[in-house]
Amino acid sequence: MQHMVKSIPALGWNIIVGTLFARMATSMSMPFLAIYLTAAKGVSPALAGAVIGVSALVGVFSSFIGGSLSDRYGRKRVMLVSIAVWIVVFIGFAFAEHIAAFFVLNALNGVCRAFFEPSSRALLSDLTKPENRLMIFNLRYGAINAGVAVGPWIGLQLGSAKSTTPFLAAAIVYTLYAAALLLQFRSYEENRQTTTKERVMMRDSIGVLRKDLLFLAALIGLILSTAGYSQFSSSLSQYFANSTKFQGGVELFSHALVLNAVTVLLVQYPLTRIGKRYSALVSVMIGTLVTSIGLLGYGFAASAWMVYAVTVLFTMGEVLMFSMTDLFVDQIAPKHLKGTYFGAMGFSGFGGVIGPWLGGALLDHFGYEHGEIIFALLAGVCALGFPILLLVKLRLDRNRSAQAGSEKLHA
Structure with missing residues (x-):
């Protein structure tokens, strides 16, 4: 383990540490945006859900473009340009007044994330040996949750549910992150296969994915799973803030955010060790079922301790x-x-579009006092991802068996 950690280059650590502080800055404000819009701006839950969901909607379509551009022009250009625009977006959030401005800014927020995230993950893959990639991906995931563990508490102290001021702090953090990346990139030369004859054209990328039917099926399953997971930062925040079941719902939600991040840090290593014994897809399938059960539990939770469990x-x-x-x-x-x-x-982020809109519509239709029905329906949507992912796994296993048999015949 120690040897693998030492094998991560400086640029890899830059991305991991930068991710920690960037997510801390983002989680000071973004998770409270739905509450701010309904409480301070007086918009409906469905409209607030639409504002939250537009980021994912734009990200669904721009993520593929961002990833393809990083294959064609290099990770460095895509990452630096996207983070520069991101800084401007956070400054815009701090001074926005009208709901239309929040729509536009959150759409741009989705574009920046959709360009930056796949490029940074692909760069981490470029920098790391295959046997070390699970470790570096999990270090990045751990950094995300370490940031999220601290961010909501800071945001609550800064009044994120009533003010957009924390976005200025996010802009400052992202500026520092951009400067660190720029300095690190100066000593890094990209070894891209796409500089000459093997340059990847957009139409070629689309053609490859269109033919990879198993990957497309997996995406559909992940869309449904993500639709369930997205309730945590959209419908759940509104439900806690407005349901008479809970006293101090905003504080309860911020505590749940922190507990979520801390729990990730505590269980990530043991759960991934168990997951390595099986395939990555099996872990995703089991996670989908457990997430849907958790959603169902939120509908029936009637106290803070039940919410925490x-x-x-x-x-x-x-x-x-x-x-x-x-x-x-x-x-x-x-x-x-x-x-x-x-x-x-990033197309799996379409679940982040469906989820907030569907959750907001159900809150509008049933009201805040019928959490059992609302979250049971949302859990059902999430659970639909399991059978689709199961079919993908069975087909992949069949393909591997056929390939192994063919290799034996030609041996």
């Missing part, structure tokens, strides 16, 4: 899903199309 369960499902997703993509992606496949995985 369900959050731990929900988080275990999250870890099983997301700690292995990057490894699954890395294993099936051709070497020269890593950015394209990581970018295409």
